[in-house]
Amino acid sequence: MAWFRREKTTGNLPPIEEERKVKTEGLFSKCPECSHTLFKGKLEENLNVCPKCNYHFRIDAQHRLKLIFDDGEYTEFDQNIASTDPLNFVDTKPYKERLAKTQETTGVLDALISAKGKISGHQIIACAMVYEFIGGSMGSVVGEKITRAIERAIKEYSGVVIISASGGARMMEGALSLMQMAKISAALANLDKVGLPYISVMTDPTTGGVTASFAMLGDLNIAEPGALIGFAGPRVIEQTIRQKLPPGFQRSEFLLEHGMLDAVVDRKNLREYISQSLDFMLN
Numbered sequence: 001m002a003w004f005r006r007e008k009t010t011g012n013l014p015p016i017e018e019e020r021k022v023k024t025e026g027l028f029s030k031c032p033e034c035s036h037t038l039f040k041g042k043l044e045e046n047l048n049v050c051p052k053c054n055y056h057f058r059i060d061a062q063h064r065l066k067l068i069f070d071d072g073e074y075t076e077f078d079q080n081i082a083s084t085d086p087l088n089f090v091d092t093k094p095y096k097e098r099l100a101k102t103q104e105t106t107g108v109l110d111a112l113i114s115a116k117g118k119i120s121g122h123q124i125i126a127c128a129m130v131y132e133f134i135g136g137s138m139g140s141v142v143g144e145k146i147t148r149a150i151e152r153a154i155k156e157y158s159g160v161v162i163i164s165a166s167g168g169a170r171m172m173e174g175a176l177s178l179m180q181m182a183k184i185s186a187a188l189a190n191l192d193k194v195g196l197p198y199i200s201v202m203t204d205p206t207t208g209g210v211t212a213s214f215a216m217l218g219d220l221n222i223a224e225p226g227a228l229i230g231f232a233g234p235r236v237i238e239q240t241i242r243q244k245l246p247p248g249f250q251r252s253e254f255l256l257e258h259g260m261l262d263a264v265v266d267r268k269n270l271r272e273y274i275s276q277s278l279d280f281m282l283n
Contacts, residue, residue, distance in 0.1 A: 031055050033226075047267045056224045056267055058204060061113045061128035064163050068126065068271050074117035077152070078145050082109040086140070089172040098134065098172070106132050110141035111166070114149040116158070120275035122282055125153040128163040129210075135167035138210055142170075143180025146214065150187040154194055159278055163201045164215040168208015181213035188217050197281035199274055202229050202252075202261075220277055222263045223252040224270075229260075 029038050033055035048057040066072035089095040103109055111133035116125055127149050129136040153160045169177040191198055200218030204227035212231050223229060230250035238245055248254045252264045265273045
């Protein structure tokens, strides 16, 4: 975008028109909710939440873990587990190629990061789903890593926090991905037997088999404002029941009003809310 121009002369040569430009590309974001233009630096300072309408932008799994752990410090484990493409699945491209490309672009081997750290002094095992990895889909690796995290929590007598962001089960692994629903649910039952807390945090979106299993099994089920949470999408439901859904259907606030959630918590208050909950549940 040209802001001004000036004519520059060089000796006896004809005037040279010089154009100065200010580079603004990449400096601003537009809020998809209120269409307000936001300076990216200020947006990041506000934890990627629109200061005008409180719209919660999606953030990556590493950022989410830093937000909840004391001083943003945590130790990751089981980061070397990767899928072997058990079904040799091919759709528009071979699953092996899709995995390799996604691993390269995201820097992780699958759609979940599991870690250990402290929240207000409480030792906690936490998992955060990587939505950028094939839509945060739940395959065998995600199921295995969450199960191992829960087993580690039982062994070390720690609470568990799982932050969900997923499109559901990973179709490229067929029934093997669906089996993870039962596998994780059984591990959570063992966690409950020893009296350890599980806090489920649902972000935008949390859908499919993830919602149908561990995301809704928390001792405390909380969500960020405006998050899409459900099993099937609104369009599929409308086509099935042939009825128009009410406004805000499957959003956090709607689910809270109808008893599906315990709380809707702003991102800036999430760590404090989890901390206070752990104080109560662990003491």
